[in-house]
Amino acid sequence: MNPINMSGNLPPLVPHIFDDIYRAAIAQVLDDGSPNSLIGAHQFCGSERDRTAGARFAGLRLPQVPPADRVVVANGTQSILSMLLHSLVGKGGCLAIEALSYPTMHQFADMFGFRLSAVPMDHEGIEPEAFEAICHKDAPSAYYALPTLQNPTTAIMSVERRQAIAEICRRYGVAIIEDDIYSLLPHDIPPPLSSFAPELSWYILGTAKSMVAALKVAYLVAPNAEDIPKLFWPGVRATYWMCAPINAAVASRLIEGDGATRIIDAVRTETRERHALVAARFTGADLRSMPECLHVWLNLPEQRPADKFVAMVSSLGVNISPSATYAFGNGTPPNAIRFGTGTARDRATFERGLNAIIQAYHS
Numbered sequence: 001m002n003p004i005n006m007s008g009n010l011p012p013l014v015p016h017i018f019d020d021i022y023r024a025a026i027a028q029v030l031d032d033g034s035p036n037s038l039i040g041a042h043q044f045c046g047s048e049r050d051r052t053a054g055a056r057f058a059g060l061r062l063p064q065v066p067p068a069d070r071v072v073v074a075n076g077t078q079s080i081l082s083m084l085l086h087s088l089v090g091k092g093g094c095l096a097i098e099a100l101s102y103p104t105m106h107q108f109a110d111m112f113g114f115r116l117s118a119v120p121m122d123h124e125g126i127e128p129e130a131f132e133a134i135c136h137k138d139a140p141s142a143y144y145a146l147p148t149l150q151n152p153t154t155a156i157m158s159v160e161r162r163q164a165i166a167e168i169c170r171r172y173g174v175a176i177i178e179d180d181i182y183s184l185l186p187h188d189i190p191p192p193l194s195s196f197a198p199e200l201s202w203y204i205l206g207t208a209k210s211m212v213a214a215l216k217v218a219y220l221v222a223p224n225a226e227d228i229p230k231l232f233w234p235g236v237r238a239t240y241w242m243c244a245p246i247n248a249a250v251a252s253r254l255i256e257g258d259g260a261t262r263i264i265d266a267v268r269t270e271t272r273e274r275h276a277l278v279a280a281r282f283t284g285a286d287l288r289s290m291p292e293c294l295h296v297w298l299n300l301p302e303q304r305p306a307d308k309f310v311a312m313v314s315s316l317g318v319n320i321s322p323s324a325t326y327a328f329g330n331g332t333p334p335n336a337i338r339f340g341t342g343t344a345r346d347r348a349t350f351e352r353g354l355n356a357i358i359q360a361y362h363s
């Protein structure tokens with residue numbers, strides 16, 4: 001039997017809601033005009049309609065809907081990151097990063113030849129004093145920020161912390177690359193870090209964690225319209241960040257109507273149901289998450305090293321990730337593991353996976 005994947009943190013499938021909404025959106029796109037003219041030419045930053053929809057989507061989080069000419073439509077958050085990191089950091093440059101963060105940043109650093117400067121964290125995310133010291137010492141040109149339901153720790157920066165970090169970025173001229181991908185499932189969370197320093201911020205809101213993993217549509221809001229053509233045109237690098245027009249158009253229809261929010265609501269509901277199963281099993285454990293989070297961060301007792309724990313869970317047929325997967329810098333990562341709540345394809349499978357983790361935890 002294939003192992004149960006609880007190492008990834010994709011949103012759960014919600015076919016009872018998604019399928020009809022998606023079918024209707026794609027039919028609408030095909031009925032709206034000539035498919036040949038839709039896909040007849042490259043759209044480097046997205047069509048006017050798609051950029052407007054992206055602005056509206058970003059407006060679900062930003063204090064105001066940004067002007068469409070500040071939006072780039074791309075085929076995923078990773079593509080946007082690759083374009084930004086190449087231009088804003090580049091060979092020999094330095095990127096400030098949370099000491100535990102999105103592992104793919106290691107590959108970007110290798111690929112583009114920049115240094116990573118890991119910023120120590122507390123329960124909210126990066127610590128202002130430590131960040132300022134790093135800005136002083138390493139002069140990073142950008143900070144990759146995951147301030148909301150941080151990957152992997154699930155930390156959420158308070159408004160005060162966001163203000164403090166934005167102020168430091170302003171003082172040292174550090175660009176903010178904010179990846180807000182986990183922010184649409186929870187309610188009542190602080191506004192994006194970017195809203196505290198919009199002139200420095202490259203704000204990314206992908207659909208991969210709130211709607212469905214492989215829609216391949218993400219939106220970037222740039223600090224101003226003028227910088228976009230410098231960073232996003234094919235001559236910049238031999239790479240393509242552009243969305244297939246059909247995907248962009250379907251996402252636009254979902255955003256223009258209520259399809260996107262209905263899908264997000266369904267993902268949120270399923271995620272909460274799965275968290276109820278977690279809460280019922282892990283009473284007393286030192287775990288961090290919230291009911292709308294796609295991953296859980298479980299601190300382990302000292303005598304249970306994370307790598308051995310992961311191996312034991314794996315022997316029970318379930319994949320999860322040790323903290324070392326997410327570690328940057330030279331510090332010893334905390335003794336913890338991350339497991340995803342959404343990747344198991346249905347609730348029964350998730351429950352089986354959870355039972356294996358709890359069995360290992362109590363053994």
Ligand SMILES: Cc1ncc(COP(=O)(O)O)c(C=O)c1O
Pocket residue numbers: 009075076077078079102146151179181206207208213217218
């Ligand atoms: C923080 C973060 N950003 C981006 C992504 C990937 O987004 P996309 O599939 O749109 O490239 C992930 C996926 O794990 C992620 O954890």
